[in-house]
Amino acid sequence: MxxxxxxxxxxxxxxxxxxxxxxxxxxxxxxxxxxxxxxxxxxxxxxxxxxxxxxxxxxxxxxxxxxxxxxxxxxxxxxxxxxxxxxxxxxxxxxxxxxxxxxxxxxxxxxxxxxxxxxxxxxxxxxxxxxxxxxDRDEVMLQVKGCTLARDLINIPANDMGPEELEAVTRGLVDTHGAKLEVTKGEDLLAKNFPMIHAVGKGSTRTPRLLDFVWGPDDAPKVTLVGKGVCFDTGGLDIKPGSAMVLMKKDMGGAACVLGLASMIMSAKLPIRLRVLIPAVENSISGDSFRPGDVLPSHKGLTVEIGNTDAEGRLVLADALSLADEEEPEIMIDMATLTGAARVALGPDLPPFYSDDETLVADLSAQGKKQFDPLWNMPLWDPYDADLSSDIADVNHITSGGFAGSITAALFLRRFVAKAKSWAHFDIYGWAPKTQPARPKGGEAQAIRAIYAHLCERYKG
CATH class of the missing domain: 3.40.220.10 (Leucine Aminopeptidase, subunit E, domain 1)
Known part of the structure; x- marks a missing residue:
């Protein structure tokens, strides 16, 4: 003492x-x-x-x-x-x-x-x-270290945090906790049927990849985390203006938060079998970039018409979610800096999340309040799903009207989740635009303390 x-x-x-x-x-x-x-x-x-x-x-x-x-x-x-x-x-x-x-x-x-x-x-x-x-010192520090990891990764500029560097950080975390990492990159993404991850990343000189690691005993309850790892987003051929591009180092904020959450889970030794999937890419511009109007195959088998190359995050997530869904996890959570519409609706500090599991929604909402880790449930409004229809493919990945953009993005992702017993999608901002108590300006780990508390209560008792 x-x-x-x-x-x-x-x-x-x-x-x-x-x-x-x-x-x-x-x-x-x-x-x-x-x-x-x-x-x-x-x-x-x-x-x-x-x-x-x-x-x-x-x-x-x-x-x-x-x-x-x-x-x-x-x-x-x-x-x-x-x-x-x-x-x-x-x-x-x-x-x-x-x-x-x-x-x-x-x-x-x-x-x-x-x-x-x-x-x-x-x-x-x-x-x-x-x-x-x-x-409890250990409990405080594992939460702080998880949030610090996420903040650091978001704050590092893209010249020092591309797909290769994100893989290196993931590998270090895996080695620390004795997990097993599999990396699929470059043309192997096509060979192993991850065409949308490949399409989004192929326009960059930085090789796209899918990071996939597993920790914990195989017979434990399966918990899967999927994080959007777009290390920089120019918008692709639908290029962003400079004002919208300046913070795009944070477009891998979903991956950063998932890695921070994974470090908390593994440090706490929760009795689960954890799987983490991160499609790590840079959405850049070259003669090999994917185009508006292209139709892409997907890991699930659905064909996807590209409405706008600046909506790339849901494409890479969809391939990763499809893979994760195949083993029917008990709970699957994805996190992504996905839409500006979420910020228009709720601002930078209050990330929305989506789920059809009412019990999961109630539990996560309660933990958000208890842990002072704000989040807000938004509806998966089924009538909007028809707005994703395409004349030439199974689905368009955006709508033509522009309304309810965060909801329709979640509905698009839901099409790639069929077997998971529970699924939740978090549309985070990953950034604090101004300093607030315990939240300095810069990269921010959103919702992960609430999710962690839910998993502790669910599996630790």
């Missing part, structure tokens, strides 16, 4: 008509707080000095919300704002009957302390948190 006498206490203070100063602090602290005008508004920080000018305590405002409506992730604003040093939460009455809240406040600290430092050094070191009593 840490010696708390050598770290600075952080007091969580509720706003009221008269701010309550912790009684263990000296009179000089009360005078300081009054002089600074600290009112304990949500996220407000007061650094309280001692008589020598050293930092004596930190007061952190929780605002006036009742505890049931208060986010424990609010504490994630602290690390980048505090001076370097050691700190500890003074839990007291606010966390005395809420161990899960204290757990989340600890997760929030570490997620808030995240910095992407691959290309630049930061002069100011991040403060350290002394471990709160009763909080």
């Amino acid at each position: 840490s010696d708390l006498s050598k770290s600075v206490p952080i007091y969580l203070v509720e706003a009221s008509s008269e701010v309550r100063i912790p009684k263990e602090l000296p009179v000089s602290a009360t005078q300081w707080v009054e002089a600074t005008g600290f009112s304990a508004n949500e996220g407000e920080i007061c650094l309280v000095p001692d008589m020598e000018g050293d930092l004596l305590a930190v007061l952190f405002g929780l605002g006036k919300k009742p505890q049931s409506a208060r986010s424990p992730f609010l504490t994630g604003v602290l690390p980048p704002k505090l001076p370097a040093g050691r700190y500890h939460y003074v839990t007291g009455e606010l966390f005395s009957d809420d161990p899960h809240g204290l757990f989340l406040a600890t997760v929030a600290w570490y997620l808030g302390a995240y910095r992407f430092d691959r290309y630049k050094e930061y002069a100011k070191p991040m403060p350290e948190l002394d471990w709160p009593e009763g909080v």
Whole structure:
């Protein structure tokens, strides 16, 4: 246990008509707080000095919300704002009957302390948190490491994170946890019947591939994760404007989140047989690029008319989902930075998910709220499925009208899932456009803590 006498206490203070100063602090602290005008508004920080000018305590405002409506992730604003040093939460009455809240406040600290430092050094070191009593260190750190992995992968620019580099990261994760990886790439994608993965990636000089790894005993419940690994998306021949292309390093955010989630599952040693599939490609432009109006075969056998080459993610996912579906997994989850329509509907912070399994929907929704990992269920609205019809192929991969784009993308993917007992599709953004508590601006691991909590509850008990 840490010696708390050598770290600075952080007091969580509720706003009221008269701010309550912790009684263990000296009179000089009360005078300081009054002089600074600290009112304990949500996220407000007061650094309280001692008589020598050293930092004596930190007061952190929780605002006036009742505890049931208060986010424990609010504490994630602290690390980048505090001076370097050691700190500890003074839990007291606010966390005395809420161990899960204290757990989340600890997760929030570490997620808030995240910095992407691959290309630049930061002069100011991040403060350290002394471990709160009763909080499971291993559980906190495996979640933080999973989210950090996803964030790092998204933040790395495409010149350093192409299909080959994504394979190398996957191989490192596989080696760490003793999983088995199979890689199908280049022309072998055609030989093994993954024509849509090949078609999307063949326009790039960076060889497309399908990453497929398995972990856990064969006789355990089968859980399969599929992540969109489009390492950069120009839009193909339907080229994006520059303003829409500038963030396309994050178009492999689904793969990044799936790898982060897989690392959490394997670190926790959940009693499942995990399979992870990542179609890793770059959607680029060359004389070999696939075209609008092309008709592509698919792994499932359906023919697919190409309505727009900028809707490539659902094509590579469809081949991977078809393969995964063949072994009838108990639960299959895919994650993808798939549509701008999802952002129009729900914004960047609230990813929609789709499933026909009402029990799964209810469980994931509940975990999203419990873990403060926001997500929102959207309908697989069957009448829109007809809008994917094609005059010359089994299906068009987009609709002509442009309405309900996230829903119709999910409906397209559903056509490639028939045998999985439960399936859910997450249309994530994978990016925080502005800094929020525990969520620095940049790559973001969305929904994976909620999914992980569901899997723990489902298989660990």
